[in-house]
Amino acid sequence: AQSVAQPEDQVNVAEGNPLTVKCTYSVSGNPYLFWYVQYPNRGLQFLLKYITGDNLVKGSYGFEAEFNKSQTSFHLKKPSALVSDSALYFCAVRDMNSGYSTLTFGKGTMLLVSP
């Protein structure tokens, strides 16, 4: 079985400050990990993924995420937040040993960046 937890329903940050959106996961084997963003009235957009190798993954729009195997976490980060980053963020996981491409998503974290 695979699962994802996003412990925060909402994260508030001021523009220009660093942001972190938290994600922890559970898989029986090794994980593939993903972050997606959803803007209002839009579908989910892929931001970045962790496959293997370097624990720090860089993605679109200046976002990055750090894989921590011992803490089973994959937190999303950005050094300097923009108001336009305000959106709903989803973490997703897939066990490398699971068939095909089924992802399990978290419930999402709303990021609000104030001017």
Add this chain to the structure above:
Amino acid sequence: ETGVTQTPRHLVMGMTNKKSLKCEQHLGHNAMYWYKQSAKKPLELMFVYNFKEQTENNSVPSRFSPECPNSSHLFLHLHTLQPEDSALYLCASSQATSGGPNEQFFGPGTRLTVL
């Protein structure tokens, strides 16, 4: 988001109506997915198709009937729905390589309201 298109974008239907949602992907993928997104709940995977074959059905009620005539098109046929079926229905596609870390690409969704 032009890689995966969904029609209609909005749909209002009565409980006795029959309607269909359409999804088309222009990315050359061979896996397609239907998800249900309800407020404050994790994304719910409904159906998965790989190479036009249904490979996953997550205990979805029979009032939802998927159809995948080819790798580029996916339909969700709806009949005798309930008000609690009101949600955003998202279609996604990906490469279907078994065991691969293939990210999914999402359409904009159909906002369904059941009266």
